[in-house]
Amino acid sequence: MSQSPHPHGQARTVVITGAGSGIGRATARLLLSQGWNVALAGRTEATLEETARSHPSALVHPADVTDARAMDELFAAAHARFGSVDVLFNNAGIFGPSVPIDELSPEQWDQVCQINLTGAINAARVAFAHFKARGGGRIINNGSISAQVPRVNSVAYTVTKHGIAGLTKALELDGRPYRIRATQVDIGNTASDLLDDFGAHSGALQPSGQRMVEPTFPLEEAAQAIAYIAAVPLGTSINQFTITAGGMPYIGRG
Template sequence: MKSIIITGASSGIGRATAELFLEGGWQVGLIARRGEVLEDIANTYDTAIALPADVTDADAMSAAFAAFTSQAGRLDALFNNAGMFGPSAPIDEVPLDQWMQVLNVNVGGMFIAAQLAFAQMRAQTPQGGRIINNGSLSAHVPRPNSVCYTTTKHAVSGLTKTISLDGRACNVACGQIDIGNAETDMVAALKSTQTEMPTMDVRHAAEAVLHMAELPLNANVQSMTVMASQMPYIGRG
């Protein structure tokens, strides 16, 4: 049985992806702060393991990874998904503490999870595994008033490329999925004020992650964009 840890697994893209992997027979470690939600998922699926932790807490994350690998035996994949949007405002109206919070979650938390996964994959036998980082269309083009989120997602692209390069020596593949307007609570909040916003079923995003994860380690989706077709991403919008 293949194994994966998914961060941000209690809702949105993370939960949809976790449920799809569980339906596909994977052993899935569920990381998020809301332990009661993770337990509900774990009570529904025999191969789900609830691992409540804050991705910015390095000690808690280390304990969660250790608990998972002690049960699963190894770690085949990480879906590095947890993130937050932060304040929607021009840069001069963004409080410094909120900037730091988004940076800490979207970059710091992703670094911690990737570091733990890489170390496990490098040490295990047979060596190797796959890290899939959740970027965003904002890793390429921003929305207005999104300086915190957009900056961090550009950082994720750099993280992905360096892990991909460093992983060649130990059979650790790394790719990035950039998802546009999957129907989650975060997108629903945006759509409430932008009623014409095109969206897609979140399951399509989950299926794309599953495709990336199921490839053999001698093949890799380095970068994938999956989005609602009518989004003004291509061209001038």
Template sequence: MKRIIVTGASSGIGRATAELFAENGWRVGLIARRADALAEIAARHPNAVPLPADVTDPAAMARAFDAFGPLDVLFNNAGIFGQAGSIDEIPLEDWQQVVGVNLHGMFIAARLAFGAMRAQGGGRIINNGSLAAHVPRPGSVSYTTTKHAITGLTRSLSLDGRPYNIACGQIDIGNAETDMIAMLRKGEPQMETMDVAHAAASVLHMAGLPLDANVQFMTVMATRMPFIGRG
């Protein structure tokens, strides 16, 4: 049985992905702060293992990874949007929170996975970027900055992982129907979206490749989103 850890597994893209992997016979480690939501997922999927932890807490994350044991794939997914506005309107505390989750938290998870995979002879890390890793939407300075940084993390892990049979790729997902997008839609009622299941299926494809093949970067989005030509 293949094994994956999914961060941010309690809702949105993380939850849809975790459930799809469990349905496809993977053993799935569920990391998020909301223990009740993780228990709910695990109750429906015998292969799912709740691992409540805050991705910004290195000790809690280390305990979660140790409890899960060997893993084939990390889906490094946990992230928050933060307050919308121009840079002079964003409280420093909000900026620090977004950086803490979206960058520091993803670094912690990747570090733990990389160490485990290096010791066991290989594995795969899939980072959740965003279209914001390429172009911003208005008022998203904190989120966009962290997602650009994730592209650098992906490239560095890909390079440093080569000697150890560790593949790293990034999935940049457009507007998938999640609670985060529902919040953003309030200011953009005509927003083009896609079913979150398409994002989950794309991660499953990336994770299912043999380690001698890698999707370095994948963009999956609603066809009519104004991404190409936007800016």
């Protein structure tokens, strides 16, 4: 589905965090191909440049989501370059250690929480203020099917992704008077580096104690889902969207 233009015909603008790899990269490239302006954020400039491929409608802006001031600067840069922002794809996140809770160190918990939860809140806070001032906008939060049902040994990831579910609902509720819409996208097993963190390619641990090589699906198909949500007019809310590899152990996990 192609994006809907502004009334005056100018391209719409999306900010994408974690745009240097994986779903963020695939979504950025797809939206650029559809005529969007895209502000690409991430910690490593080189990978952002690889995503952008010198596209004239791309703004490469290295930024760490855990730094609240950096998120202010990101939106200011996008606004200065493109005039306004219409959509935030709150995508940056890490899986963290694949261990039970008694083997999870406080430092490991803090790192996952800072990136997955505080980082998402930092970006959403700035987006909400921007959208409130301009009369509306859409925030798409990258959750996970672990926001619904956990994997074995994924306590830090699961807890933070359940937090994303609460964030999305709060944004949708508090944004209602301002035409701010929020969507949680729960994605299962795209063919990305994240799968290596829990062994889906080599054999992910299942609740039965067995290991299973799990099905995957292309990043580009997840990107198409996100592009569709981004383009939906603000008169429509899409509160939650789940997309998984066909046949993966999700319904009835393992």
